[in-house]
Amino acid sequence: MTIRAVVWGENVHEQENKIVGDLYPKGMHQCIADVLNAEGGIEATTATLQQEEHGLPAERLAQTDVLLWWGHAAHGDVSDEVTERVCEAVWSGMGMIFLHSAHFAKPFKRLMGAACNLTWREAGERERIWLTSPNHPIAHGLPNPFDLEHEEMYGEPFGVPEPLETVFVSWFQGGEVFRSGLTYKRGAGNIFYFRPGHETYPTYHDANVHKVLTNAVKWAYNPASRVANPTDAPNVPVDQAPEKIVERGPRLHQDGEEGFR
């Protein structure tokens, strides 16, 4: 059984910045998709901001097992409609992986319910990633620690809810730390945030990062069939209550009425 992954890329820096374009001539999204496709059992395609509906029409999301998201310069250009659609797909069981500057992407902020802020510095410094949960499926096969010689710094406090599990914590040469790998669940959907991936560095060409990405896709994949209507709040009529009860007291709603939303 093959996991259907979609790598969503903002695709702005690759077009406008020579350094980024040279590092990722086919775009970061295509680079990541190629990594995933090189691993057995994953079939990855791409979608970008510039496409109609940002490349994420409802029918495509319905066929997506895991969505990866990289954005930075153009978070504000993502439509609220697609944002909500992506969140509903997560609640219905689609896995989702947010990469680096996607900490400020609309779907991430929407799914976290928090400010998702942090401190940052672009100085090409060393990042060392420690496995705090070394036997987590996302850490499978990684050395503890592994280094990225050049990365942007992200520092605590990271404005996110307490995660289900803290998988990675980063050490930075300049003196900061950051919780770099965090898992969450929203509805039926598994969510993973992975810190590294600044566009001016070759992070997505790193073998350990490749391992994290493929592990994370496999972990986020929920084989259960998708929840049909993930926001429904069904009424259970009195005569269908699991235990026999008799209705009592005053009522606001009439039989068969929809609830307020």
Add this chain to the structure above:
Amino acid sequence: MTIRAVVWGENVHEQENKIVGDLYPKGMHQCIADVLNAEGGIEATTATLQQEEHGLPAERLAQTDVLLWWGHAAHGDVSDEVTERVCEAVWSGMGMIFLHSAHFAKPFKRLMGAACNLTWREAGERERIWLTSPNHPIAHGLPNPFDLEHEEMYGEPFGVPEPLETVFVSWFQGGEVFRSGLTYKRGAGNIFYFRPGHETYPTYHDANVHKVLTNAVKWAYNPASRVANPTDAPNVPVDQAPEKIVERGPRLHQDGEEGFR
């Protein structure tokens, strides 16, 4: 030191439905505020949907330690601007308590990042509330269990993230269960969801419910001073890094530049 609480009420059913109006002649919000004011150490006022900015201008939120929220019929009438303002106040340290049908209120859905759905039945059946964390501050002084003879049923699955702590679980006469008291933290703000409170029943006249409400306000109160800019993501320039580093490699940003949002 006095905790400044604001009880926000939608104030629709009280005006339009005789049963609700008779039960809560001054409105549910005023009833709850009276309960809080009867407890030493809390100073509670009210705000309603119909007021300008729904009674929650920025200056007032800045002076609010804990906000309680009851809404049902008119969730959609709450403006997105006030919703975002309320969420930012939570991230900056304001405590927040969501009551009953506020599971579908805009600020709750925004803070949870989830569908917040459930099943329901309005049959005046018995609800029995069990203390799963009997020594939690919110459970202080309560019998285990306590009953509400007439309540609306809310049933699992409840579409919310795994909480920090599960304080109450309800048993319903018709055969359902529900996680009725859940704690969360978003940024610096403590959040509590409390299930009971259907408008056609005298729930807010119940002594045990009074205890939950006053306990919850005290628990949600964060005495630390409010975070000034809870969504800021400050740049840390190279020369202010905690450890001396030398900038290396290519850059996307210029000195002193704002990050992308």
Add this chain to the structure above:
Amino acid sequence: MTIRAVVWGENVHEQENKIVGDLYPKGMHQCIADVLNAEGGIEATTATLQQEEHGLPAERLAQTDVLLWWGHAAHGDVSDEVTERVCEAVWSGMGMIFLHSAHFAKPFKRLMGAACNLTWREAGERERIWLTSPNHPIAHGLPNPFDLEHEEMYGEPFGVPEPLETVFVSWFQGGEVFRSGLTYKRGAGNIFYFRPGHETYPTYHDANVHKVLTNAVKWAYNPASRVANPTDAPNVPVDQAPEKIVERGPRLHQDGEEGFR
């Protein structure tokens, strides 16, 4: 790849009580092992209290992917040595499933670090199990809810730490509730507690319970290789520090010394 499961049974009531012996002529442990073996991909054997080292010598635990544990009358007869051995196997990556009255088993209390107490009543009443996390792998393929017509009641408060996820909550005919399916992680090991399974009722002949058991074994299985020395606390000498540092200040320990334990 086949998951190697061991079902540990106390095997006391089956020998001494005619009701239990008639329900489970080969013992509850063998009944459960048969259920697991009927599912593809699991190879289940049994171990019992009465065997040497309770059937769990170190070599066998090293070859066990998931251990299931049922005990009740003879918790105190389990040796401390085997208890600690089982816990170390969990920390090294063995999955573990505790069934019903095993809430008071030595390894469960040791792994939870808590009192693990509850209230109880043996009245053959109806238990209805609700899926609070219906898309969790352990809930795969189950109806929501499912009933067990005759079960012992366990009631809240359940004296366990807040779980990673609450998968099931039970409703009891007599008026209680219980968090019936809880997940934990200790070291590299996944742990699941499942409430039903009183020995005088045919619970382990129920098709939905079979589904829970097989799902739970698959969920608890950690395919990563076992941690060799799960309690080691290795010294990192100065000359092997990831960043070059010079030793400073006073020392308590000498080079290459073991730490205190």
Add this chain to the structure above:
Amino acid sequence: MTIRAVVWGENVHEQENKIVGDLYPKGMHQCIADVLNAEGGIEATTATLQQEEHGLPAERLAQTDVLLWWGHAAHGDVSDEVTERVCEAVWSGMGMIFLHSAHFAKPFKRLMGAACNLTWREAGERERIWLTSPNHPIAHGLPNPFDLEHEEMYGEPFGVPEPLETVFVSWFQGGEVFRSGLTYKRGAGNIFYFRPGHETYPTYHDANVHKVLTNAVKWAYNPASRVANPTDAPNVPVDQAPEKIVERGPRLHQDGEEGFR
């Protein structure tokens, strides 16, 4: 109302090692107690390993609101009986704070249910402590970050369960990171682990560490009255069930019988 704190010290290095004795002439335990007593609202006394029952007879624990624990060289000399007594006090509502090398203390390992291991290096290197939850009560009044110029290194992975909240994460000069401030709850008891405090450095003379200690004592204090029998598992007879039920089916237990433990 005054919080009654007891600072438990192993009191071995202070007697046997000149460096430690010179730094803490009255013992680390007395130094910490003096810090707590200098803060209004806390009344701190001490207990040591060498005293009868390690200074922790049952009557004293019953009068202790928060217990702090420092041990290192003599973890094995703490009796199992006192260990279990301390854990039961925690389950009944006593707060507990574990300091530095107490990660391997018997009560900590017992309460965590995990291996509690880590990596370490004694090189007097710089530790920088970042506030990951800057508005947590334990972080009140602290700068973010704060440095300890000379400390022992503790490195990830730290073999503890996922905490309720991660309050601090440390950066080490030699390249490691560590989750340095973690909260837990076991029964009615609040637990905090705080990493710094190696005996050959003046850590307990640091003003920021003083703030952490006093904040933690206030946070860990549970004002609810102590749970009388924190391990009891009471039977609820059929005629006292909240809902009227009729007993059915076979029984193992007789009326009024104690459950198995």
